[in-house]
Amino acid sequence: MLSLPSLLTARVQDAAGIDPEMRPATKPQFGHFQSNVALRLAKQEGRPPREVAQDLVDRIDVSDLCEPLEVAGPGFINFRIKADVLARVATELLADPNTGIDVTDRPDKIVIDYSAPNVAKPMHVGNLRSTIIGDCFNRVLTAQGNRVKPQNHIGDWGTQFGMLVEQILFEGADATQMTLDDSVALYRRAQAHFKSDEGFADAARHRVVALQSGDPQTREIWQALIEVSKRGFNETYERLGVRLTDDDLAGESTYNDDLPLVVADLVDRGIAVRDKGALCVFVEGFETPLIVQKSDGGYGYATTDLAAIRHRVSDLGANRIIYVVGSPQAYHFEQVFAVARMAGYLPDGVRAEHVGFGSVLGKDGHMLRTREGGTVTLQSLLDTAEEVADRPVAMAAVKYADLSNSLHKDYVFDVERMTATTGNTGPYLQYAHARASRILRNAEEQGIEWTPQVTVLDEPAEQTLALLLSRYGEIVAEVGENLQPHKLCGYLYDLATAMSVFYEQCPVLKSDGEVRSSRLALCAATKKVLASGLDLLGIVAPERM
Template sequence: MSDLKSQLSEAVEAAFAGLGLPAELGRVTVSDRPDLADFQSNGALAAAKRVGKNPREIAAAVAERLSGDPRLATVEIAGPGFINLKLSDAALTDRARAIAADPRLGAETVAQPRRVLVDYGGPNVAKPMHVGHLRASIIGESIKRIYRFRGDAVKGDAHFGDWGYQMGLLIGAVMDEHPAIAAAVERLNAGIEPPGAAGAAAFNTVTLADLDRLYPEAAAKGKADTDYRDRARRITAALQDRKPGYHALWQRFRDVTQVALERDFHALGVDFDLWKGESDVEDLIDPMVAELDAKGLLVDDQGARIIRVVRDGDKKELPPLLVVSSEGSAMYGTTDLATILDRKREFAPNLVIYCVDQRQADHFEIVFRAAYLAGYALEGELNHVGFGTMNGTDGKPFKTREGGVLKLNDMIEMTRAKARERLHEAGLGENLTPEDFEDIAGKVAVAALKFADLQNFRGTSYVFDLDRFTSFEGKTGPYLLYQAVRIKSVLRRAAAEGFGAEGAAAGPITVAEPAERELTLTLDAFETALAEAYDRYAPNALAEHAYRLSQAFSKFYAGCPILQAEPQVRASRLALAGATLAQLERALDLLGIAVPERM
């Protein structure tokens, strides 16, 4: 059974078609004027324009055809020709019951499931994640969940930046600092020592903190000192040839980084199906370049080999994709192109979503065009879902008080500390075990961070204000958790008092009170919010829905006693509360937010 908006659209579209007008004009939307109607159709206005008739006459004719529909309490013409629809309590009762009985809580699946791959834009090996990675993780995770819930087959790929010159630099820097490691690397490279065993023990002393400290130094030195740079390049080339010592040390870099990344991602409730990286497509690059050449796409230009991607009608001339540099090495975009080819072979995705900073828009446009030219994807299958930057309260990219980049792990810990503090202040979670309390504080912190991000449309930059996010009042993640937990509390109590137990709690819903009407209409809007979030890659539509649902429930909670009501009413309200909880938890889950049992 579809949502009310779709049901009504169908009816009004049929009415338009019956009058010889285009059916699609009958599209129904939630009313802008809840004081006047539940739903509205603006089609008469558009129809009037097309056929040159008075919109109110058309609206009246449509209304005439709708009269007698038992789902509609009233059909009214208002203003210049709006058709206002008010639903009968019976229709709302039916819909509320359907949602309560539906495992999907009123949400539909897509007609044509696709194979979708979400690329989170790749943290780099050797660098801990910082706040800049927060949005990609949060938005990417939500999009992944939304697409999966709609029925697509979705894989998320963390996609490491784990290859290239930077790795050569780091290997050299670590060897300079640790003679024991340098010696072990040389022994492995020379084949004196077989891979594994002793060498690995020396490598185990390398930590992510070391790499994080050494990388900027090495990068600076590589710029200033040509000998140093040349050595790093030689190491890079040898690494790419799988020289055992370098490769083993590189593997250690990758491992320590992944452990740290997994810790941060886990704390955020983010996970991946794939931990692929740039290194995984290294072997594809040479054959790919040969193939591109054979297809006649490569052009020699200023010593480099490029693919031109300009098209007629471009407002500006996009630079070409630089496939092979004048020094013969593969570039950033080359790796991206090889990754597209790899994914085509491995998964044949119908859609690849790159959840990456908006600033890379031109880069992706260039790579995508090259991929289309090469036949590695069909036009439109590659999609850059860009997002704005997260700024500090000064409007500039977020920095710590000392002016440095805030590590993601530190940010999460700061938010957790604030959550603990607030829980204590509110006197919540007092008689809990320390483990449960920590679990709740973690969930509150994640909810605060994620909801603060996802309530904004991804494309715009927003101000990160820890004090505001952690104030936990109003339109915040913790508010949503609080509402969900409050419902759980009522349901628990009902069960404890004997009239909530399974069957009894699921008493048939009857919608009567205004707050019950509003709550049901809000529950019904889940499908619309989900569809919008899906179509526009816009989790904020779902965040908004979750918030409205919480508010509608809170109103219902304040105005309609549940446990004190007459048995029949009580059963109805318990079922309505249960459906609300289920949908709210689902919506939050799609945002990547988990709800504790109590708080």
């Protein structure tokens, strides 16, 4: 697939010796791209910028792509892509089954850790961003031909399960018949019982030991609680339209048997040392050590994360691991990655990345809370969106609001703004796709014949649209490399806006002959890219709205 900005950059850099820093032209009369490379070189060489610019123009070989280059103003170089080149790119997009996405011939094995709700609790607003962002990464990296393995690191282990199992036995309840709401209510009763009854608290602590040692009755009830939660998780995943299944579950319990092995390995090699009763790893550059075993012999999240990394590299064969976890955990992951490097669990050549994200805020700019001050459940949040719009539009609104902002920033959950079909929203992109679909549908209903080939691009609005289409592949590649989905959102918004301008300025069905056929092909190419891009965001591309 032809990436025009990338090709131009490479050609100009060959002639200039430095990055030309190609930028879209600010006005149509300046062409499609501009570069200030001559001004920067002139300062180094002590020569007039326009003289340097003319020398470069004489050496730059882009005659197969551009009209004759122009020197403008104090020494800018203007690039105008040939109309037939733009037409060829748009036609390739229409014909290419991969819609311009470069599929690697050397795929990575990528593990993405995301969603990670807790068992016996409803998913909450804190799980929303991890789930949506991780699903987007899964889609983008898979589309590029990589072998992606999602890992849903659910919270299915720990002291709370001793309390829950003991409460079930106390009440004589049947865990297999519970719903997720039942397990939430059970958790609250168990907490109150634990605090008010020391005998129950002791029994709950002993139940944790029974769980860890594999007691059949305890394990059976624990497994039933997990099954109840899985049903609730899967309902939410289906509602959101994310690619997570039971096959992707790899909770904390997965690594339970590996924890003592990891600690023993770190001790044997002198990486972990005893400090104030705990086993710690001291890492240069970190103020505090990483505790891999507590003084009471217990293990924490750090040990589990080290065991998970070791498993994902040695057993799953990952050469890239992505953790989609809130920004407050940045220090934790920096430290865990550093220790994993020390221990050889993360060999050279294996990338480990923590993608942090901000919080979801209410309209008042504060953390989203219930009226009682509690945590907002994810289901209630989605209900709020679906009260304003039907499900596909509501989910588009929620996902786009999340992904269109820089991930590390907080964003405001404003349903009215998010579901608008105007402005920079998910429904606006859906509307743009539906409009392109309607044009093509009307052409079919009117018996208009056209060929899937863009041939005429005389109008600026046509050229702008075709030029944007040519950038799709490079935008997807950038998201796959840098994990910044807002870049794809911004691109699709620009494409939808350019489609709207094209629709207003360039009559499609009312034009004639080759012009009409070419414009219909341009609509079809735009529709295809919008649909592909929306799918990478996890958003449905509707035929009608």
